[in-house]
Amino acid sequence: xxxxxxxxxxxxxxxxxxxxxxxxRLMFERPGIRHDITPQFNQIIExxxxxxxxxxxxMDTIHEAYQHGLTRSLSAAQIQPMLIMRQRGTVFYTExxxxxxxxxLAYPGIQGILDDNxxxxxxxxxxxxxxxxxxxxxxxxx
Amino acid sequence: MFANYLAHLEQxxxxxxxxxxxxxxxxETPKIDTxxxxxxxxxxxxxxxxxxxxxxxxxxxxxxxxxVFRFLGFHTQHLGxxxxxxxxxxxxxxxxxxxxxxDAKSRxxxxxxxxxxxxxxxxxxxxNAEYSLVVAQSFSGxxxxxxxxxx
Numbered sequence: 001x002x003x004x005x006x007x008x009x010x011x012x013x014x015x016x017x018x019x020x021x022x023x024x025r026l027m028f029e030r031p032g033i034r035h036d037i038t039p040q041f042n043q044i045i046e047x048x049x050x051x052x053x054x055x056x057x058x059m060d061t062i063h064e065a066y067q068h069g070l071t072r073s074l075s076a077a078q079i080q081p082m083l084i085m086r087q088r089g090t091v092f093y094t095e096x097x098x099x100x101x102x103x104x105l106a107y108p109g110i111q112g113i114l115d116d117n118x119x120x121x122x123x124x125x126x127x128x129x130x131x132x133x134x135x136x137x138x139x140x141x142x
Numbered sequence: 143m144f145a146n147y148l149a150h151l152e153q154x155x156x157x158x159x160x161x162x163x164x165x166x167x168x169x170e171t172p173k174i175d176t177x178x179x180x181x182x183x184x185x186x187x188x189x190x191x192x193x194x195x196x197x198x199x200x201x202x203x204x205x206x207x208x209x210v211f212r213f214l215g216f217h218t219q220h221l222g223x224x225x226x227x228x229x230x231x232x233x234x235x236x237x238x239x240x241x242x243x244x245d246a247k248s249r250x251x252x253x254x255x256x257x258x259x260x261x262x263x264x265x266x267x268x269x270n271a272e273y274s275l276v277v278a279q280s281f282s283g284x285x286x287x288x289x290x291x292x293x
Contacts, residue, residue: 003194003252003279006210007187011174013214014183021215021233025240028273033281033291036171045172 001027001034008037019044051101054093058101059112059127061086066123073120076102105130109137186210194248194279203248204228207277211244227265231275241271252279257290 009027013019019041026038061082062074076099083093102121105112110133113121125133179187186209193203201222208218208229219230227243243265247254257276266274281287 001275001277002281003190003277006190006207006277008171008174010183010186010190010210010213011176011179012172014180015174015176015178016172018215021235022238024214024216025233028240028242028275031292033288039171042170042172 005034005036012037012041016045017041051097053091054097055101055104055130056127057083057087057091057093058098058105059123059130062123063126073122075119075121110134182213186213193246195250195252197248197250200246200248203246203277207244207246226268227262227271227274230269230271240273241269242273242275243269243271244275244277247276247278249279253282254278254280255282255287257281257287259290259293262290 023041023044026040027034030038058079061079064086065074065082076095079098079102080093080095083091083098102113104110105123106115106121110130112125112130112133113123115121186206190206190210193199193206196202204220204222208220208231211229211231212218215233217232217234219232220228221230222228228246229244231242231244233240243262245262245265254276262274262276265271276291281291
């Protein structure tokens, strides 16, 4: 591995990453002289971006539904068609992905949704608050 | 979520290659705004560059490489004695753990012209590491060094 490659890795980890050590294994799997970090890191970053956008879209979609007079709880299955309508088919999220986003919002350290234990949820924060909570949580971890 | 995504990338295909090997050419290497480097990253980069030319103190390069991999999240152990690698780098991930034995090479002109594959393999086996890593400013010496690296 060249020094320039290692420097690129440092910069990636510092500015764009970090990624997990299991992902960093990709840097060692191909034999030979490595002059740059693997392009596969971009795939992981795109996935990160996809899930961040999902969180934002889920929150905005529910908020918009509330503003239009929704007064009942929602499930992941109900949110999916609302997301498709809102995105006009440009972005597709699976029901599983939406459920994962809701699980994250329901995490006790975030408390972004209230769950009545019947898979129906009510969103109780907006995305600006979520962003602030995540920063607070990150600072407490770090 | 990421674990699932990564598992998908690494899923072997029918011909024995992996999904990420096939998908890789579709992606360019990531673009990075280096003006956003933290002071620690900037320090590591400067030290790495200087150490790679400092032949009076090979230990400096070994310590720089150890520090860099610690920054990247690995556990590192500086070895550096005769008959062993320079830095043992460990990713302690339970059942997914792996180890790398690294040799850090400093050269006045920055060019590493030879690689002793048998020695590297000996170091790797001694530490029971999955991977061998040689870090140098650049590699030259034609096909022989490439062949050794490919092994």
